[in-house]
Amino acid sequence: MEKITEFFSFSDTTILTVTLGSILLGILGSVVGVFTYLRKRVLIGDVIAHSVLPGLVLGFLVLNEKSFIVLLIGALISGGLSSFLVDYITHHSKLKTDAALALVLGVFFGFGTFLLTKLQGHSGASQAGIDAYLFGQAAAIDLFDVQVIGVCCVLLLLTLLIFFRGFNILSFDEQFAYSIGMPTQWLKFVLTSMTIITVALGVQLVGVVLMSALLITPTSAARFWTSKVKIMLLLAALFGAFGGLSGALISYLNYRMPTGPWIVIVLSFLAFLSFVFAPKKGVLFRLFSNVFFKIKIQKENILKDLFLLENETIEIEELQEHQPSQSVFNRWVQRILVYEKKIKKMENRRFTLTALGRAQGSKIFERHKLWEKYIGKYMHLMRDHVHTDAEGIEHIIDEEIERDLKSSI
Amino acid sequence: MIENVKDPSLEAHNLTVFYQKRPAIWNLDFTLPKGKIIGIMGPNGSGKSTLLKSIMGILKPNDGWVKVFQRKIDDVRFKVSYVPQRQSIDWDFPTNVFEVAKMGRISSKGLFKRFTKTDLEIVKESLHRVNMYDMRNRQISELSGGQQQRTFLARALSQEADLFIMDEPFAGVDAASEKAIIGLLNELKSKGKTLLVVHHDLHSAKNYFDWLVLLNTRLVGSGPLEKLYTDELLSETYGGTLTSLSKIATKIEKQGLPIRHK
Incomplete structure (x- = not known):
């Protein structure tokens, strides 16, 4: 109990940064996840998340230090490349979407793991915590990182708000959206970019393996409670924020409990509750x-x-x-x-x-x-x-x- | 049998679209009149939907071009309403009938402008015309096939277009909805609108359309119903006499075809 009051007083800047970072990423992940879900692109989120790994490690190799910005850029590049490749393969080869997704994920993640193993021979790699990107390391988020996350969060949410109408109609009926002269290619590009940026920001918190859970779980939970996209966005954001806060709290209360995985566990629990208890769509x-x-x-x-x-x-x-x-x-x-x-x-x-x-x-x-x-x-x-x-x-x-x-x- | 018209609502020249390297429509040349209900007919895989999509620019022609009201489609989009195949979207999407119909107003609003009272009036009126106003708050996942199609039509009506391009509006709808839809098409025609409708039931085509476009990858015919609805032309369209054509298409799929213009 004492520890809980201590936690919420935020006297320690580490607590503050970790909590704030978790909440912001929770919100961002779920909101971006809503359109990933509505456009049935859930798996591409997972592929992008796994595919940022080589970018992260290469970013580290180039500078030989762990700079958030450099890692971010590395992640953006390899995440973007993976999503481009999935599209390219589906359009220009006999392979269907599922095969293309699995292929790209395998190649990128495999290459990333290979680089990571090579890196561990290097001195100072483990101190820098680069290997923590597999499962995330929230404690490593510092004040500067939170500021970057905060700025990106505001920008992405604004983009979403401004283009809501476009994203909504694109997700519902892409052909119709195109037929009335909407810039569908451009809208799709913006949405994918938003996913990639969110993933790149989020891997530090939950790691590449669990990142897609941050995108999808709050959204899936929200879908059980409402049939309106706007309310779905609000609910998902609320769930995401709650997950972020709870994860940070639980890991603070218990020594050596990881934040990222706990966020995912809390979110999954919320999704489970929704699955069982939601009116109309719930099992009960x-x-x-x-x-x-x-x-x-x-x-x-x-x-x-x-x-x-x-x-x-x-x-x-x-x-x-x-x-x-x-x-x-x-x-x-x-x-x-x-x-x-x-x-x-x-x-x-x-x-x-x-x-x-x-x-x-x-x-x-x-x-x-x-x-x-x-x-x-x-x-x-x-x-x-x-x-x-x-x-x-x-x-x-x-x-x-x-x-x-x-x-x- | 291809009959051309002056001042066409739509003109296709040499229109060729490949679908995954295989020609889906091939060298189509035709002009269509204004103020008529035009049926596009042909067997499965004859390129009917492909034709509509290439008119709307959703698919880019590999050769040739289409003009709508003698302009490029991008210049006249606000005059054209496209109704995709009902099955092409996920009806589990979280939205209701009114919201879908409202999407029709976006064609004149663009991404950012707010909806005005007039917009909402138009949407309301459109829903009344397809007899869906009482169900305006219903989730689209709860609609029957005919109601889904009527919701799509309400969206199209809200666009206040001059040319309506509809992909299989009669597929999988109940008899009452079919009646309502054809009534609506006739009403639009009487207001001078042009309707381009993909359809596959030969029997009802006779009663529905003024003009036919018979398609089997190549154009078999385009002209007034009376002249096109003959045993000879219909069996040419549906009868599988064009097997060598499909063999050639398969070869092109494997080896490619040098395109002349582009």
């Missing part, structure tokens, strides 16, 4: 909507049967044959209906409809008849099949369909 919601539908069917069946009983169009025996009314599920549903004041229990342990229940029961019976009439008229179904069909469909028909059916009969 879908599961429950299934159960709710079953309950609805059972409720409607009870109401309808009681309605038919009242009108003596059905025998009690027949009813019991249809529904084993003593099942636990059925008794449970009956209780819900009593609670909703749609049925009430009589002295002879039988149920009777309330006015509300009667109205509903009659409605369902009406829909049943409506459907029977409809398929009788249009579908040439055998007479004795019509009823069973309607038994199911009566639960699906809503107001809108009911109106349609009525008008077509």
Whole structure:
């Protein structure tokens, strides 16, 4: 607890720089990731991330010291080259996109690892922490780095804001965007450049291996909660910032805990929560909507049967044959209906409809008849099949369909 | 059978486009009239979509050129509306019907200008015309095929163009939507608009179009429906009599073809 207050007082500049850097990169990665995701270019992000490695190491070899700017330039060049090569290979050879992606990733990352191994023979390489680029080393971020990250962050976010309309329509329908005279090639170039810059900035924090997680995880999480691109951007940024902050905090609280991987773990956890709990798209919601539908069917069946009983169009025996009314599920549903004041229990342990229940029961019976009439008229179904069909469909028909059916009969 | 017109809405000269080294359309020469519903017909892989894309400049011709209203397409884009194949986009994209229709207004706004009240009125009106206004807030992932196509048409209407270029607007739509779409095409025609429509159902083509472009990599014919809709021309288009053509195309794919002009 004491340590937490200490952390948030930011008295130590190292804490401040690491935290600020993590948050900024978290935001940047997720926001840029949204359009990577929408354009279905998720894998190219991963390829670029792995491909900046040779650029980083060569940058170090040229200057023989670890200057953030030089490493950044090295990363930009090799990242850019890799993305260009993927495009070139897909357009000018028999190879499809997936093969081109795998090929470029393999070649660049392999070359990078080779250079790294060579470098480790050199003196001073490990002190400089160049090998930390594989998995990131947040602690190495200093004040100058954060300033660079901050400036880039502002510039990239501004670009995104200004060109939002273009990026959005490009991601949705590129051919249409071109047909109305949008500079699609140029927009694509800007988007790819943004990805490369983000990756180059981010590898110091999370490393080349985990970088694509920073791009994709917050976005995927955000997609579960919304169906609007703007809100997706906001949510993803929020998740990214939270991930960055948590990663920095966790690594501060626990000795020798790496920041980058923890950011990714927190983000993955957020994505997992979204996957399970998000309304409509979440697993839990879908599961429950299934159960709710079953309950609805059972409720409607009870109401309808009681309605038919009242009108003596059905025998009690027949009813019991249809529904084993003593099942636990059925008794449970009956209780819900009593609670909703749609049925009430009589002295002879039988149920009777309330006015509300009667109205509903009659409605369902009406829909049943409506459907029977409809398929009788249009579908040439055998007479004795019509009823069973309607038994199911009566639960699906809503107001809108009911109106349609009525008008077509 | 190629009939040419004066003051054409569209003119193609020697138009040749290769798709991965194989000719997809080959030496097309034709002119199209204004204010008509024109059907582009041909079997699968005959280059119908390629033709539309090369008109819009999405694909660059390897030889020849196209002019729209006697100008280069880049000069008249604001007068032309392109409706891509419905299946060419991902309908899971997070957006709703109204937002898609609104994209049509961007053609006159560009990347930065704000939408005005008039813009939104036009979008609203377009949605009403395709009977999608009540569904304007619906996610596009929840639409049926016919509703998707009508959303695309609302976007096209919002562009207020003079020439509409549509790739298979009738593919995979229900009968009611098909009726609504053809009604809309006729309404646009009565306002003097030109409609260029890729279609593959021969049977309904008779009732839909005023003019036909019959395509099978090469141009088989272009002219008024009455003159083009003959057994002879249709079997030439669809009948597979052009097998040697496809053999030559395959050879070109392997060996390349020296192009004359460029």
